[in-house]
Amino acid sequence: MLPETAVSAFHPFTNYDFSNFYFGSGDDVYDTIHTYNQWFEAAYTGGYHIYREPLTTAPGAIISIHSNQGKRLDGLLNFSSYNYLGMANAPVVKEAAIRAINQYGLGASGGPNLSGMFDIHRELEAAVAAFKKKEACTTFNSGYAANLGIISGIMRSGDTIFLDQYSHASIIDGAILSKAKTIFFRHNNAADLDRKLAGVTGRKLVIVEGVYSMDGDFCKLPEIVDVSKKHGARIMIDEAHSAFVCGENGRGVAEHFGLEDAVDFHMGTFSKALGGIGGYACGDRGFIQYLEAYARSRFFSCTLPPAVSAGVLAALNHIEANPEIRLHLWRNVAYLQKLLQEAGIDTGQSNSQVMPVMVYDDAKVFGIAQNLRDQGIFLQPVTYPAVSKGKARFRLSVSAAHTIDQLEYAAQTIAGVLKEAGIPCK
Numbered sequence: 001m002l003p004e005t006a007v008s009a010f011h012p013f014t015n016y017d018f019s020n021f022y023f024g025s026g027d028d029v030y031d032t033i034h035t036y037n038q039w040f041e042a043a044y045t046g047g048y049h050i051y052r053e054p055l056t057t058a059p060g061a062i063i064s065i066h067s068n069q070g071k072r073l074d075g076l077l078n079f080s081s082y083n084y085l086g087m088a089n090a091p092v093v094k095e096a097a098i099r100a101i102n103q104y105g106l107g108a109s110g111g112p113n114l115s116g117m118f119d120i121h122r123e124l125e126a127a128v129a130a131f132k133k134k135e136a137c138t139t140f141n142s143g144y145a146a147n148l149g150i151i152s153g154i155m156r157s158g159d160t161i162f163l164d165q166y167s168h169a170s171i172i173d174g175a176i177l178s179k180a181k182t183i184f185f186r187h188n189n190a191a192d193l194d195r196k197l198a199g200v201t202g203r204k205l206v207i208v209e210g211v212y213s214m215d216g217d218f219c220k221l222p223e224i225v226d227v228s229k230k231h232g233a234r235i236m237i238d239e240a241h242s243a244f245v246c247g248e249n250g251r252g253v254a255e256h257f258g259l260e261d262a263v264d265f266h267m268g269t270f271s272k273a274l275g276g277i278g279g280y281a282c283g284d285r286g287f288i289q290y291l292e293a294y295a296r297s298r299f300f301s302c303t304l305p306p307a308v309s310a311g312v313l314a315a316l317n318h319i320e321a322n323p324e325i326r327l328h329l330w331r332n333v334a335y336l337q338k339l340l341q342e343a344g345i346d347t348g349q350s351n352s353q354v355m356p357v358m359v360y361d362d363a364k365v366f367g368i369a370q371n372l373r374d375q376g377i378f379l380q381p382v383t384y385p386a387v388s389k390g391k392a393r394f395r396l397s398v399s400a401a402h403t404i405d406q407l408e409y410a411a412q413t414i415a416g417v418l419k420e421a422g423i424p425c426k
């Protein structure tokens, strides 16, 4: 435990972050746990912690929350949920899930290789494979579990995995679990990947994301594919933020670039554009069959709830039958991007529905978040460890469910609050 004087030194919040409490100096595990909690309490009561506030409504365009100050806040304009196509609360999706609850009950009560596989799972897998134009698909109970299971399922100690420096935590954790050697290349930099692949022998896997989750930029897939093929490396793409959204038919960034067959292993999640939860892997039948035996995060974990599978399947059918929803999202993206640019706001390299609003200053971002909240906008700050230190930002998730008025209000309010905080707008 730290003395009182040391606890007050935890202010301001930004003098410390999660990296300070990863290792502790004492001999007891609780030495680190207690020290972290002293910091956390100081940050929380000091107003520097505005996360984990419970929503009391669906994650639609307008939400209600219980604030950390104990107040119920209604009518907030939500730009923080990944409900890109509005499917999380679409009536057709809710009705399918309710029907499935009545048929199957709540959970699967077993893993997929034993008693936890239901007909609705097989239907969902077949529908995703057909949509993605792949031979086969298998599902996981989250996107995180999918990355863990796919990467550690196919890579072994002695192999080499090449990761973009901005890779999502689930990709990094999958690589760690596989025990393969991991080499990072500079973000979206095929020339750096080329240098790093050169001379590496044995089994090689390059993993990229379709749309990067913190910056909203597209993967430079054509160059990455060229370089990977030149060195005989296999390629995996995580389309968590791009499947069902990008590409002429919504099949993702690989479709956008016409490179679906050049990529060996396709991964995605149901928790974003389809508004549910769960992850999937798609590819040839042999790959999927192998995964179903060797992806331990799937094998040894309870299957996706049948009712969620039914809801996700309904969402997939709905967006396939109504491509205008996706087109509407892209119109919203273009309009908000234009408004933010006109206001001189720095949105980094984004060219998607994931739109960073760069603040950079780790200390200021919390106060700005609070001001936005006071003006009716639910937009959460993103700081280390989700992004590097000094790269604090807000990350707007644009949805097809947002109206023009809501986009205009958001752009105007964000610009005003940033200016007031002295964040330079270009």
Ligand SMILES: Cc1ncc(COP(=O)(O)O)c(C=O)c1O
Pocket (backbone or CB within 6 Å): 142, 143, 144, 145, 147, 168, 170, 209, 213, 238, 240, 241, 269, 270, 271, 272, 277, 278, 279
């Ligand atoms: C790129 C990427 N991959 C995987 C995941 C994990 O997906 P899920 O939240 O559905 O588990 C995320 C989640 O945000 C992500 O951004």
